């Protein structure tokens with residue numbers, strides 16, 4: 417373990433670990449470049465994307481377009497597949513050499529494994545699942561994360577200040593394909609003995625019958641107001657008509673009505689669809705922190721004082737068992753009319 421690296425003027429630069437899998441960048445890395453740009457500009461420091469993999473140079477142009485001033489690229493056969501041993505070793509060596517002041521890591525499955533291990537290796541602090549960042553008057557990074565109904569502001573006095581954020585929390589910058597960054601290639605020695613895990617193969621996950629929620633454009637989300645698992649039929653019918661994925665609150669998972677893969681919120685996933693329909697959901701902060709960045713929110717709740725209405729774009733006050741059948745009937749009619757007009761035009 418290293419000596420604690422106390423706040424130190426030699427630590428400079430805002431780094432983002434931009435994860436790729438099979439030569440495809442994870443969106444969260446690009447989103448963190450957006451958050452990092454703001455912080456780097458406030459500090460007057462460079463925004464650096466760190467890209468590890470094998471034959472991944474093609475991805476550099478995306479990192480330039482999405483805001484990086486510099487890209488540190490490490491290509492090695494043993495980095496082709498993510499392993500926490502190899503990735504921690506490389507990132508730790510780079511960090512010790514360049515001394516960044518901030519390091520952002522996406523809260524993906526791999527990122528969640530990598531970030532705490534790296535923090536322990538570097539003997540520095542880490543804040544997970546941040547929803548905002550700022551710089552305080554002493555020049556420390558303020559990590560903002562929900563803590564019950566409060567937003568906690570956390571600072572870290574050691575360097576680098578490591579933080580993770582879930583996908584869909586921050587927005588990507590508009591890409592500028594004319595932007596150019598400085599590219600720095602680094603050679604890091606990695607031996608097969610450094611890696612204690614062997615990837616023997618990969619098994620495709622079973623198809624999720626409720627649809628993936630992280631990248632869905634339309635989500636129909638349901639809460640405890642649904643009353644029973646049997647009533648899910650109604651939700652699924654609405655979701656099918658809209659081509660939507662089905663999401664839920666934590667009590668719905670606790671009751672076994674839907675699997676935890678569909679849970680939105682602090683201890684679930686963060687989503688930012690174009691349309692989020694919240695049905696029988698009260699709007700507790702633990703839930704809204706995971707969906708408030710949706711473009712349009714429609715809430716259906718029988719309680720006019722339900723907090724969800726404070727963030728809803730359109731509020732429908734009433735009994736979901738009366739409203740949903742009306743909505744479904746109307747949508748079926750619309751779909752029929754659209755189909756009819758397509759057939760008529762085609763004739």
Ligand SMILES: Cc1cc2nc3c(=O)[nH]c(=O)nc-3n(C[C@H](O)[C@H](O)[C@H](O)COP(=O)(O)OP(=O)(O)OC[C@H]3O[C@@H](n4cnc5c(N)ncnc54)[C@H](O)[C@@H]3O)c2cc1C
Pocket residue numbers: 638639640641642664665666667668679680681682683684685695696697698699700701702703716717718719722734735736737
């Ligand atoms: C550490 C921690 C982490 C948590 N993480 C999460 C998380 O990730 N995600 C999450 O969602 N929660 C989370 N929670 C729980 C959270 O605090 C709330 O309890 C939960 O979000 C409430 O879920 P709900 O809206 O389904 O239920 P309720 O709060 O019970 O709301 C049900 C709503 O349905 C309405 N309703 C009832 N019947 C009808 C009807 N017939 N028609 C229309 N409306 C109706 C009611 O008016 C009510 O507003 C967490 C809690 C803790 C302590």
